[in-house]
Amino acid sequence: MGVSEWFKERLGLDDLPFFRTPDYMYKVEYWLGALVAGSFIYTVISGLILLLYYNPEAGYSSTETLIQEVPYGSVVLYSHLYGAYAMIILAYVHMFRNYFDGAYKKPRELLWILGVLMLVLTLGTAFLGYSLIGDALATSAVDVGEGIITSIPSLSFLIPILFGNYDAGDYGRVLAWHIILVALIGVLFMLHFFMAEHYGMMPSKKEKNKAPAVYTKEEWQKFNPWWPRNFVYMTSLVFMTWGFILLIPNALAYLNGLPQELNPFLNPKPAPPPNSPAAAHITTYPPWFFLFLYKIADFTSDVVVFLLIGVIIPLIYLLLVPFIDRSPYLDLKKRRLFTAFGILMITYLIQTTIWGDLTPGVEIPVYQQVIVYLPPAVITLAGVFLIPTSRKAVASPYGTLGFLVASLLFSGSLVTLVVSPSALTATVFALFAVLFLLAARSLTPVAIKVEKQSQQPEPQPVVSESPRNLEVKKRLAEVLISLLFIMSVVLAAQLWTIPATGYASNMFGVDLGLIFVMLGEAISLYHYVVYRK
Amino acid sequence: MIKFRLGKDEKEVLDYSNLTFFRKLASKIRDPRTKFDVKEFAKRGDDYLFNYVNKNVGSVDEKRRKFLKSLVFGIAAAAVVGIIPGVRVLVPPTITSVSGFPKSLLVDSSGNPIKASSLPVNSPVILLFEYPMTGEPNFLLNLGDSKGNPVEIPPTTVTIPQTGKTYQFPGGVGPNKSIVAYSAICQHLGCTPPYIHFYPPQYVSPAQLTASEPDQLSAEALLAAKQNHVPALIHCDCHGSTYDPYKGAAVLTGPTVRPLPAVLLEWDSTTDYLYAIGAIGVATYPNGANGVPSNDPTDDLSNSYGSPVGDKTTASGTENPFSS
Ligand code: FES
Numbered sequence: 001m002g003v004s005e006w007f008k009e010r011l012g013l014d015d016l017p018f019f020r021t022p023d024y025m026y027k028v029e030y031w032l033g034a035l036v037a038g039s040f041i042y043t044v045i046s047g048l049i050l051l052l053y054y055n056p057e058a059g060y061s062s063t064e065t066l067i068q069e070v071p072y073g074s075v076v077l078y079s080h081l082y083g084a085y086a087m088i089i090l091a092y093v094h095m096f097r098n099y100f101d102g103a104y105k106k107p108r109e110l111l112w113i114l115g116v117l118m119l120v121l122t123l124g125t126a127f128l129g130y131s132l133i134g135d136a137l138a139t140s141a142v143d144v145g146e147g148i149i150t151s152i153p154s155l156s157f158l159i160p161i162l163f164g165n166y167d168a169g170d171y172g173r174v175l176a177w178h179i180i181l182v183a184l185i186g187v188l189f190m191l192h193f194f195m196a197e198h199y200g201m202m203p204s205k206k207e208k209n210k211a212p213a214v215y216t217k218e219e220w221q222k223f224n225p226w227w228p229r230n231f232v233y234m235t236s237l238v239f240m241t242w243g244f245i246l247l248i249p250n251a252l253a254y255l256n257g258l259p260q261e262l263n264p265f266l267n268p269k270p271a272p273p274p275n276s277p278a279a280a281h282i283t284t285y286p287p288w289f290f291l292f293l294y295k296i297a298d299f300t301s302d303v304v305v306f307l308l309i310g311v312i313i314p315l316i317y318l319l320l321v322p323f324i325d326r327s328p329y330l331d332l333k334k335r336r337l338f339t340a341f342g343i344l345m346i347t348y349l350i351q352t353t354i355w356g357d358l359t360p361g362v363e364i365p366v367y368q369q370v371i372v373y374l375p376p377a378v379i380t381l382a383g384v385f386l387i388p389t390s391r392k393a394v395a396s397p398y399g400t401l402g403f404l405v406a407s408l409l410f411s412g413s414l415v416t417l418v419v420s421p422s423a424l425t426a427t428v429f430a431l432f433a434v435l436f437l438l439a440a441r442s443l444t445p446v447a448i449k450v451e452k453q454s455q456q457p458e459p460q461p462v463v464s465e466s467p468r469n470l471e472v473k474k475r476l477a478e479v480l481i482s483l484l485f486i487m488s489v490v491l492a493a494q495l496w497t498i499p500a501t502g503y504a505s506n507m508f509g510v511d512l513g514l515i516f517v518m519l520g521e522a523i524s525l526y527h528y529v530v531y532r533k
Numbered sequence: 534m535i536k537f538r539l540g541k542d543e544k545e546v547l548d549y550s551n552l553t554f555f556r557k558l559a560s561k562i563r564d565p566r567t568k569f570d571v572k573e574f575a576k577r578g579d580d581y582l583f584n585y586v587n588k589n590v591g592s593v594d595e596k597r598r599k600f601l602k603s604l605v606f607g608i609a610a611a612a613v614v615g616i617i618p619g620v621r622v623l624v625p626p627t628i629t630s631v632s633g634f635p636k637s638l639l640v641d642s643s644g645n646p647i648k649a650s651s652l653p654v655n656s657p658v659i660l661l662f663e664y665p666m667t668g669e670p671n672f673l674l675n676l677g678d679s680k681g682n683p684v685e686i687p688p689t690t691v692t693i694p695q696t697g698k699t700y701q702f703p704g705g706v707g708p709n710k711s712i713v714a715y716s717a718i719c720q721h722l723g724c725t726p727p728y729i730h731f732y733p734p735q736y737v738s739p740a741q742l743t744a745s746e747p748d749q750l751s752a753e754a755l756l757a758a759k760q761n762h763v764p765a766l767i768h769c770d771c772h773g774s775t776y777d778p779y780k781g782a783a784v785l786t787g788p789t790v791r792p793l794p795a796v797l798l799e800w801d802s803t804t805d806y807l808y809a810i811g812a813i814g815v816a817t818y819p820n821g822a823n824g825v826p827s828n829d830p831t832d833d834l835s836n837s838y839g840s841p842v843g844d845k846t847t848a849s850g851t852e853n854p855f856s857s
Contacts, residue, residue, distance in 0.1 A: 049622055069840075071621040222579070273723075478597075481604050488608045492615035500621055508619060515615050519608045526605050530598055 004228060013227035019200040020223035021230055022215075026527070030201050031237055032094035033193075036087055038238040040189065042245050043083035044182060046076050047129075051179075056171040059134030060273045067270075071500030075509035078249035078268040084126050086245050088289050091119050092349075099321075099342050102330035103202040105211035109322035111199065114192045116318045121185045123289060128178040130287045132171055135271040140284040142166055144294070151303040210328045224531075232527050240520030247513025250506040261357055264288040285360050292349055295356030298363050314345065340384040347376045347408055354412070368415065375411040383440075406432070406439035470532070477525040484518045484525075491515050626840070634665050634811040634834070635841050636799075639673065642849040647673075648805045649707040654683050655733040655765060657855050659726050661717055662848035664796055664809045667840055669817050670717040671796045671809075672731060672767070673848050676705065676778055679734040679764040683711035684779075691781040693815060695790035700814060702781030706800040706807070714796035714809065715782040718818040719769040721789040727854045729769035731778065736855060737766055746770050748854055757785040767793065781814070791815045794830055809846065 008014060028035075053070055055062040066073040095115060098104065104112035127145070131138045142163060150156045164173030200220065203213050215223075224230065249268040258266055264285045271282055286294045296310040317324075325338045332339045351372065383403065413429040491511050498508045562569040567585075574581050639647045639662055652660075654677035661670040677683045686705030693699070705711045719729045727747045737758050741750035747770040754768055754775040766785070767776040774789035776782040782793035794814035800807055816832035834841075 052623065053625070065626075069626040071624060071626070072619050073622065075619070076622055478601060481601055485604045485607050485611075488611040492611035495615040496618050498618070500618070501626075512612075512615055512619065515608070515612045519605075519612050522605050522608050526601050529601060 008227055014225060016226050017194075017197060018226035018230070019197050020220055020225050021201065022203075022223045024204060025201055026229075026233055026531075028237065029097060031234070032090060032097055033196060034234050034237055035241050036090045036094050037189065037193070038241040039083050039087040039090060039245060040185070041238075042242050043080060043087060044186075046080040046083060047182070049076050050080055054132065054175065056132070056175045057169070059132055059138075059169070059171040060270070063133050063135075063270055069501060072505055072508055073501070074253065075246070075250055075506060075512075078253055078506070079246045079509055079513075080129075081268050082249040083245045084122075084129060085289075086241065088122060088126060090241075091115075091122055095119060095318075096342060096346060098202065100332060100339065101202050101205070102211065102213075102325075102335065104322040105213070105325070105328070105330065106322075107212050107214065108195075108199055108202075111192060111195045112322055113319055114188050114195070116315070118185055118188050118192065120315065121181050121188070125178060125181040125185065126287065126289060128174050128181065131166070131174050132178060133270045134169070134171060134273065136274045136282055137271045137284055137286075139274040141286045141290075144286065144297075148297070148303055148306070152307075205330055209330050211330060212328075213330060229527070229531055232523060232531075236520045236523035236527060238520070239516045239523065243513045243516030243518075243520055245513070246509045246516060250509030250513065253506045253509075264291060264357055283360065285357070288353065288357070291354075291356035291360075292352040293356075294360065295352045295364075298356075298359075298361060299369055317341070336384045340380050343380045343384070343404055344377060347380070347404060348373065351376070351408060351412065372411065372415045375414065376407055379407045379411075403439045406436045410436035474529045474532070477529050481522045481525050484522045488515050488518050488522075491518075634797075634809075634831075635843060637664060637809045637842050637844055637846040639807045639809060639848045640845050642847055644847075646804070646806045647848055649712055649800050649807050650805055652707070652712060654681055654711070657731070657733050657736070658850050658853045659717075659730050660848055660850035661726065662714075662809070662846045663842050664714075664846050665812060665834065665841055666817075667842055670725060671714050672717045672726075673714050673807075674712070674731055674778055675707070676711050676713060676765065677734075681734075683707075683709035685710040686713055686779055689780050689783075691783045691792050691814065693791055694784055702795055702813065703797065706798045708800075708802075708805075712798060712800070712807065713778060714798055715767065715776070715778065715793040716796070716812075716817050717793075719771060719774055719789065720791040720793060720815065720818050721769065721772055721774045721787075723818045724769050724771035727852060728771050729767065729774075730854055732766045732768055734764040737764065751775075751786070753786045761785065 050066065053062060053066045053073065063077070066077055068074075098112065098115070127141070131142050146159055146163065149158055149162075162173070162177065164170060166174060199214055203215060208214070252266055252268055255266070260283055265288050285291070293310045297306055299309070300306050321338070325335060327334065329335060355372070409432040413432040417426060417429040491514055495508060495511050495515075498511070499505055500508075561567050569585060570581075574585075641647055652673070652675040654675045656675070660673045662673055663669055664671050675683060676686060688704040689702050690699050691702050705713050717726050717729060719725070730747070732741070732748075732750065736748070737750065737755065739755065741748060742752060742755070744750070749770055750766070750768055751773045754766060754773065757763075757775060758766055761777065763777050763779060763785070765778060767778050767782060768774070769789075772788050774787060775785040776789075776793050777785050781795055784790070784792050792814055794812050794817055796809050797811040797813060798807055799810050812830040814830055816827040816830050
C-alpha cells in the first residue's frame with residue numbers, strides 16, 4: 001500500500017462529499033473559484049506574518065521598519081498587497097464567468113449571493129488594509145471615504161465606529177476591522193465552498209443547457225473522484241497562483257520612476273508619509289480597485305446619487321439577478337438583456353477605472369459622460385439583440401471579448417478626441433475605429449455561418465488526438481518536468497545566498513515565486529501525463 | 534487509432550488508449566490478487582465496476598508514474614529548502630533594550646574622531662549625526678556671534694509651551710563652550726533637513742524673505758530674532774517654526790509647541806574629542822502615543838523601531854542649502 005493509499009484510507013478521502021469531476025472540466029476556467037481561494041489563503045498567511053510586526057499606533061513607521069529592517073519583510077508586505085490584488089481580479093473574473101454561464105440560476109442562487117457579498121467584503125477589507133500603511137495615499141483615501149460618509153449627515157456616526165482615531169495616527173480600529181472582515185470572508189467562504197461542492201461545478205452548456213444544471217447522482221458517480229486527481233490539479237493551480245503573487249510585486253519593486261498613470265496598478269511601495277514635505281508634491285490616487293468610484297465622484301456632487309450609481313444599484317442588481325432572470329435557459333442568446341447588462345457592467349467598470357486613472361479628480365460635465373457611456377450601451381444592446389436566434393448563434397467567448405475590447409477602445413478614443421482634439425488623438429481614434437469595424441465584421445460571419453450549420457444534421461464529433469501524438473507530448477512533458485526539477489534546485493540554492501534585508505532582498509520573492517510557478521507547472525504536467533487520455 | 538475503412542467515411546471504432554485500457558482491465562480481472570467479485574458486480578453493477586477500475590487500473594504504467602512523482606516531490610522539496618531562509622521573517626530585528634543613552638564618540642565620515650576646536654563657527658553646511666537611534670538626525674553646531682567669533686552658550690531654563698513645564702539646558706561644550714547639538718526633526722510635524730536647518734547670522738536678513746524653499750525666512754521669524762537679539766536661527770521651512778539655538782532650541786515662533794530636544798555633549802579636553810551622552814527635553818519626534826510627540830526623552834529608547842547607534846556615530850554633512 002502506497003503512501004497515497006494510506007492517506008486516502010486514513011482520511012476517508014473517498015467518502016468526502018466533494019464533487020466528482022468529469023474529464024472535460026480539467027481546464028482553468030472551471031477552477032476560477034479555486035484560484036480566488038488560493039490567493040485568499042496566501043493573503044491570510046502573509047497577513048498573519050505582517051501582524052507580528054505591525055503597530056497600529058505607528059502605522060507608517062512600523063511599515064517602514066518592516067520594509068527596511070525585518071528579514072524579508074518587504075517580500076511579505078508586497079506580496080500581501082498583490083495577493084489581495086489577485087484575489088480581487090480573480091473574484092471579478094470568477095463572478096462574470098458565472099454570470100454569463102447563468103450559474104446564479106436554480107439551484108445555485110444562494111451560492112451566487114454569498115459570492116457577491118464576499119466580493120463586497122473583499123473590496124472593503126482591501127480598502128482598510130490599504131489605509132493601514134498610513135502613507136500620504138492612504139490618509140487621503142481615508143479622507144475621501146470619510147468625506148463621502150459625512151456628507152450624509154445621518155451616517156456620520158459611522159466614522160468613529162469605522163476609523164476610530166485614524167486622523168490622530170491611531171490605526172487600531174482600522175486594523176481590527178481589517179481582520180474582522182477577513183474572518184467574515186473566511187466564514188462565508190466555507191459556506192460558499194461546501195455549497196459549491198454540493199451542487200458541483202457548473203456543467204458545460206453542451207451537457208446541461210437548462211437550469212437546474214446539476215448532474216444526477218448516477219452521472220456524478222462516474223466522474224473522477226476528488227482524490228487524487230482533483231487534488232493534484234488543484235495543487236498545481238494553487239502553486240501557480242502563489243508563485244505569481246510572489247513573483248510580480250517583488251520584480252516590480254525594482255522598477256523605479258513609473259509614469260504616474262501606472263502607479264496605482266504597478267507600484268507596490270508606500271508613498272511618503274502625509275506630514276513630510278514630499279507628500280505635498282505627489283498626486284494622490286485611490287487604490288486601483290476604487291478608481292471607478294473615485295471617478296464617479298467627479299460626475300456629481302450629490303453623494304446620494306454617487307452612492308446610487310457607484311455602489312447601490314449595481315450591487316442590488318447583482319444580488320437580485322437570480323430572482324429577476326428566472327427563465328431556465330442558460331444560453332446567452334436566450335438571456336439577451338442580461339447578457340447585455342453583463343457586458344455593459346464590465347465595460348463600464350474598466351472604462352471608468354481607466355478614466356479615473358487618467359484624470360483623477362477632474363470634474364466631468366454631463367455631455368462628456370453621455371459621450372463616454374452611451375456608445376458602449378448602444379453597441380452592446382444592438383449587438384446582443386441583432387444576433388439571430390438560431391443554435392449557437394452567439395459568437396465564441398473570444399470573439400465577444402475581442403468585440404468588447406474593440407468597442408471599449410473605440411469609444412474611449414472618441415472621448416479623448418472630443419476632449420482634446422489633436423493630430424495624435426485623431427490618429428488613435430482612426431486606428432481604433434478600424435479595429436472596431438473589423439471586430440464588428442468578424443462577428444457577422446459567425447452569425448451567418450451558424451445559421452447555415454444549423455441546417456446540417458449533427459455536427460462532426462470532435463476528433464481526439466491520435467495516441468501517438470499524445471504519447472510524444474507526454475514524453476515532452478516528462479523532459480520538461482526534469483528540466484523544471486533541475487532549475488528549481490538551482491534556484492533553491494540561490495535563495496540561501498540572498499540577503500535578508502536591503503535592495504537585493506526582493507530577489508528572494510522573485511526566486512521563490514519562480515520555484516512555486518515551476519512546481520505548479522510540474523504538477524500540471526504530471527497531471528497531463530498521468531491522467532490525460 | 535483503430536479504424537475500419539468503410540468506403541469514404543472513416544468511422545472510429547475503438548481508440549488505441551481504450552484498447553490498452555481494456556486489455557489491462559481484462560488481465561486485472563483475471564488476476565486473483567485484485568479480487569474482482571462477480572457477485573458484487575452483479576448486485577451493484579456499474580458502481581462496483583467504476584470503483585474497481587479506479588482502484589486497480591491506472592492509465593500510465595507504474596514505473597513511469599513513480600519516477601515523475603519523485604521529480605515533482607523533488608521540486609516541492611526544493612521549494613521547502615528555499616523557504617527555510619525565509620523563516621527568518623519571524624525573527625524580529627534586534628529589539629532595542631537599551632536602559633540608558635549610549636555614550637557615542639562623534640567621528641567624521643572617514644571614521645576619525647571629530648576635533649572640537651576644528652569645527653567651523655556658524656557654518657551654513659548642515660552637519661548631522663544620528664543619536665540615540667539610527668534614523669534620528671541631530672544638528673552639530675558651533676555657535677558664534679554675528680562677527681563669526683565663537684560664543685559661550687550658558688545654561689538656561691527652557692519652557693515647553695505645550696505643557697508649560699520647564700527643563701534645564703546645560704549649555705555649550707568645547708574649548709569655547711560654544712558647541713551644541715539639537716534634534717534635526719521639527720517638533721511640529723516632523724520635517725527633516727534641508728527643510729529645517731540652521732541660518733547663520735548673515736542669512737538672518739530681509740533678503741531671505743523672498744528666497745526660495747528651503748531657505749526662506751518668515752517675517753515673523755525675522756521679527757522674533759530681532760526682538761530677542763538672536764544672531765542666528767534654526768528655522769523650518771515646512772510651516773515656519775523657529776527655534777533659538779543659543780537658548781536650548783527654545784521656541785521662537787510657532788506653529789511648533791515644543792522646543793527641539795537637545796543632545797547632551799561631553800568634550801574631552803585632553804583629546805579634543807566630542808561624545809554624545811544623552812538627550813534632554815522632549816522625545817525625538819514622533820515618539821509617543823497617537824503621533825503626539827512625547828515629553829519624555831527616554832521614550833525614544835523604549836521604541837522598538839531603529840536600533841541604538843552604538844559607541845560611535847558619524848557626523849557628516851556636505852549640503853549647504855544656501856549655495857543652491
Ligand atoms: S514641520 Fe516644521 S514647521 Fe511644520
